[in-house]
Amino acid sequence: MSPLRIVWRLLLLLLHVLAGIWLSLSIHKTRLSDDKILPDPEPVARWSGRLLKIMGIQVITHGDPPREPGLIVSNHISWVDIPTINALTGAAFLSKNSIRYWPVIGWFAIASGTVFIRRGNHEAQRVSSAIAERLREERNLAIFPEGSTSDGRQVRRFFPRLFGAAIDAHSPVIPIALRYSHDGKLDQKIPYTKGRSFFLILFNVLARKNSEVHVVFCEPIPSAGRDRRSLAEASYAAIQAALATLPVS
DSSP states (O other): OOHHHHHHHHHHHHHHHHHHHHHHHHOOEEEOTTSOEEEOHHHHHHHHHHHHHHTTEEEEEESOOOSSOOEEEEOOOOTTHHHHHHHHHOOEEEEEGGGGGSTTHHHHHHHTTOEEEOOSTTHHHHHHHHHHHHHHTTOOEEEOTTSSOOOSSSOOOOOOGGGHHHHHHTOOEEEEEEEEEETTEEOSSSOOOTTOOHHHHHHHHHHSSOEEEEEEEOOOBOOTTOOHHHHHHHHHHHHHHHHHTSOOO
16 A cells, blocks of 8 residues: 555545536536437546546456447446446436435536436336436436445346336347456455445555456347346346456456
8 A cells, every 4th residue: 555646646536526526517518309408428427537547447348338328237336336337338327316415426416417216106117217218318327227236246136127218218228247356356345335435445446556347348138029027137147148258256
């Protein structure tokens, strides 16, 4: 661990956050045909990419990024998943509604076009409809269908409920497999699992020279002719197969 490295990266991170606050306030927005206004995804994606570089995280991609927008589904390991996927695809995400009011993070959630979730009756249907609407607007939207994070060794079963949005919007499902490594081995310090805080993970990442995240773009899965369960099962199988190809012990 190098104290000088930590201090330098923290300084860069602070400046980057300040620049991001200005970005979130000044980001260009696109007016759609129905007069809805959405933020342009590219500036936020560039900000996310720079964030990863400041943290010393090298992104290694396998396969081709999606050529058309769709419902991105990924295994979920850490909060680092979000800037990683955003940097590569410009995707927005689902988030609990309280995040909207958090300083800095909430501003960026709004700036990236996040779909916010409230607890309550019929919320699942409302969220699915909101996702489908975003997909019809030809924007990438990413979900983590496991519902929680894992330690990166395995993929939990996928809940099929939100896959119906891709069917309703006639959009493809785009599976993405994530795996973090350090010194050629599975990264033990980056998973956002029970007992680990946001700041502990941030400190661990900033303290070492570099980290790696492998991102595998699987073949898009057409939603036509499928139901939610079959889409979930096909996505799960694709991500499992992709992770098996990665040379990380």
